[in-house]
Amino acid sequence: MSAATDVVEEVKEKKSEPLFSKKNRKLISNPLDIDNPITVQVLGICSALAVTTQMKPAFIMALSLTVVTASSNVAISLMRTTIPSRIRIIVQLAIVSLWVILVDQVLKAYVYDVSKQLSVFVGLIITNCIVMGRLEAFAMGNKPWPSFLDGLGNGFGYGMILMAIALVRELFGGGSLFGYKVFAEIGIPYQGNGLLLLPAGACILLGVIIWVQRSLNGYREAH
Amino acid sequence: MKFLRKQLDSVKHNFEKGGKWEKYFFAYEAFETFLFTPNTTADAKGAQIRDAIDLKRLMMTVIIAMLPCLIFGMWNVGYQHHLATGQTGTFMDALVIGLVKTVPIIIVSYAVGLGIEFVFATIRRHPVNEGYLVTGMLIPLVMPPDIPLWQVAVATAFAVIIGKEAFGGTGMNVVNIALTARAFLYFAYPSQISGEVWTFLGEGVKPVAGYSGATPLAIAAASTGNAATDLSSFGAGWADGMYSVWNMFIGVIPGCIGETSTLMCLIGAFILVFTGVGSWKIIVSVFAGAWAMGLLLNAIGTTPFAQLPAHYHLVMGGLAFGAVFMATDPVTAAQTETGKWIYGLLIGVFTVLIRVFNPAYPEGIMLAILLMNVFAPLIDYFVVSANKNRRLQRATV
Numbered sequence: 001m002s003a004a005t006d007v008v009e010e011v012k013e014k015k016s017e018p019l020f021s022k023k024n025r026k027l028i029s030n031p032l033d034i035d036n037p038i039t040v041q042v043l044g045i046c047s048a049l050a051v052t053t054q055m056k057p058a059f060i061m062a063l064s065l066t067v068v069t070a071s072s073n074v075a076i077s078l079m080r081t082t083i084p085s086r087i088r089i090i091v092q093l094a095i096v097s098l099w100v101i102l103v104d105q106v107l108k109a110y111v112y113d114v115s116k117q118l119s120v121f122v123g124l125i126i127t128n129c130i131v132m133g134r135l136e137a138f139a140m141g142n143k144p145w146p147s148f149l150d151g152l153g154n155g156f157g158y159g160m161i162l163m164a165i166a167l168v169r170e171l172f173g174g175g176s177l178f179g180y181k182v183f184a185e186i187g188i189p190y191q192g193n194g195l196l197l198l199p200a201g202a203c204i205l206l207g208v209i210i211w212v213q214r215s216l217n218g219y220r221e222a223h
Numbered sequence: 224m225k226f227l228r229k230q231l232d233s234v235k236h237n238f239e240k241g242g243k244w245e246k247y248f249f250a251y252e253a254f255e256t257f258l259f260t261p262n263t264t265a266d267a268k269g270a271q272i273r274d275a276i277d278l279k280r281l282m283m284t285v286i287i288a289m290l291p292c293l294i295f296g297m298w299n300v301g302y303q304h305h306l307a308t309g310q311t312g313t314f315m316d317a318l319v320i321g322l323v324k325t326v327p328i329i330i331v332s333y334a335v336g337l338g339i340e341f342v343f344a345t346i347r348r349h350p351v352n353e354g355y356l357v358t359g360m361l362i363p364l365v366m367p368p369d370i371p372l373w374q375v376a377v378a379t380a381f382a383v384i385i386g387k388e389a390f391g392g393t394g395m396n397v398v399n400i401a402l403t404a405r406a407f408l409y410f411a412y413p414s415q416i417s418g419e420v421w422t423f424l425g426e427g428v429k430p431v432a433g434y435s436g437a438t439p440l441a442i443a444a445a446s447t448g449n450a451a452t453d454l455s456s457f458g459a460g461w462a463d464g465m466y467s468v469w470n471m472f473i474g475v476i477p478g479c480i481g482e483t484s485t486l487m488c489l490i491g492a493f494i495l496v497f498t499g500v501g502s503w504k505i506i507v508s509v510f511a512g513a514w515a516m517g518l519l520l521n522a523i524g525t526t527p528f529a530q531l532p533a534h535y536h537l538v539m540g541g542l543a544f545g546a547v548f549m550a551t552d553p554v555t556a557a558q559t560e561t562g563k564w565i566y567g568l569l570i571g572v573f574t575v576l577i578r579v580f581n582p583a584y585p586e587g588i589m590l591a592i593l594l595m596n597v598f599a600p601l602i603d604y605f606v607v608s609a610n611k612n613r614r615l616q617r618a619t620v
Binding site: 191193194195196198200201204207208211 | 385389407410411412413
């Protein structure tokens with residue numbers, strides 16, 4: 001995995017590098033394309049299928065996950081030298097759940113209806129493979145600033161796919177965008193596609209996105 | 224013929240290497256080989272195994288086997304229309320109504336499906352496969368006569384792109400493409416493909432008094448007393464004895480365009496088996512599985528539907544059509560001979576199970592075949608490894 005090589009480079013580096021060096025910019029841009037957590041690493045599929053029937057909950061979910069990943073990455077990175085390796089998973093879990101509870105409370109306070117819609121999926125961010133994966137693979141071996149960027153990048157990569165799926169599902173499944181009845185406003189009679197509203201429809205859409213992405217960038221699974 | 228040949232030859236150089244339409248060579252080739260036998264056959268001295276039959280001939284045989292269903296189905300669309308609106312019409316009147324409703328569906332299915340095939344063949348630079356010839360005819364046969372044409376187009380596009388091209392094209396698909404198209408509509412636009420949509424009434428036409436569009440499966444599922452009596456008493460006043468076993472066998476009942484007639488499906492089955500195109504094992508075992516499950520439910524079931532005599536299941540709904548034309552699809556069925564029995568039996572069993580126990584899905588054959596399509600490779604795997612083990616035990620080394 002790329003994280004292992006990052007560790008080695010980090011040790012060699014003596015001079016302080018600029019905040020947005022080429023390597024740091026890569027931390028943000030890679031998860032958007034060639035190292036996307038959903039379409040390439042195939043993590044976080046459950047929530048990608050569950051919360052994407054509408055744009056609004058998908059957006060809130062993506063935002064919450066980005067906040068949680070970035071902040072727990074920073075927290076773990078700060079503690080990385082002091083965590084005994086035998087209990088590191090439980091320490092990571094404790095920190096992630098702290099952030100998740102905070103995010104959950106904020107959602108309940110300010111966007112209660114969306115919070116109700118997302119129901120358990122906010123709580124399930126604790127066990128989201130992307131969050132755990134970034135902590136294990138990146139934050140445990142890197143400084144806080146790159147870890148923060150890595151968390152943001154992966155959150156954006158996740159959010160991008162979530163929004164793309166939600167866009168198609170809400171527009172063609174329900175005929176609206178962010179709850180705004182697009183087709184009805186234009187005056188086109190549109191019959192919603194029921195398959196897209198089912199999780200199976202989201203799974204097919206995700207497959208199509210992976211298909212398109214791989215034929216564009218030529219990515220091949222290593223055997 | 225000579226004229227066609229001349230025309231083709233006169234434009235051929237454009238499509239060959241270096242020609243101005245080089246990109247579209249495979250589109251050209253598809254037309255050419257559709258009209259004429261390719262001149263690239265093996266010569267008489269070759270050591271290859273030669274057979275007169277190629278993929279195109281195979282597909283045409285299946286289409287010929289479907290013709291009885293198609294023609295009967297067209298007539299039946301008109302016949303049901305006359306019955307439901309209380310008109311009387313001759314055989315030809317009914318056939319004309321059926322033609323008007325059916326031919327556009329067939330045209331849309333072929334146009335969309337072949338269009339996508341040509342696009343993919345041009346992008347991927349491979350010859351256009353013949354696989355769509357059969358699928359393009361199967362899709363209209365499993366649609367209700369009143370289906371909106373745009374839905375046929377969307378479903379066909381979905382089935383060809385997601386069901387076939389995503390997996391690599393003809394012969395690589397996991398599930399039956401025609402059933403993928405139908406399943407797509409079933410989940411995407413359920414209001415046009417389930418419920419009482421099976422009779423073409425026409426815009427603003429009032430049906431006769433007492434008319435009901437309920438299908439035999441819906442009546443049996445809703446029955447509270449005796450399902451068989453409910454079926455035979457259906458249609459009193461406007462179509463007496465409509466759902467008798469005989470009528471359901473002949474197929475003069477509402478339903479998808481091609482699937483109502485068990486008799487026509489059996490004629491098709493005879494053509495398929497006689498020419499060696501379809502596997503008789505699968506056809507027989509689907510019927511056997513459904514019948515056995517029906518008998519078992521008769522013995523232990525408590526609901527009126529479960530108590531329905533087992534032979535009703537063989538003539539109701541799309542079981543016969545699915546068994547003959549869908550389950551026998553050589554790409555998606557089990558390949559081993561023992562596997563074919565298991566595959567067919569399970570399709571029959573699941574069909575009856577879904578019909579009787581799942582109130583959301585009145586007909587089970589579509590989902591049963593799709594489910595067993597997915598499991599066919601696993602069945603083959605176990606059959607092959609069982610065979611290996613048996614032979615290993617026999618080995619003396």
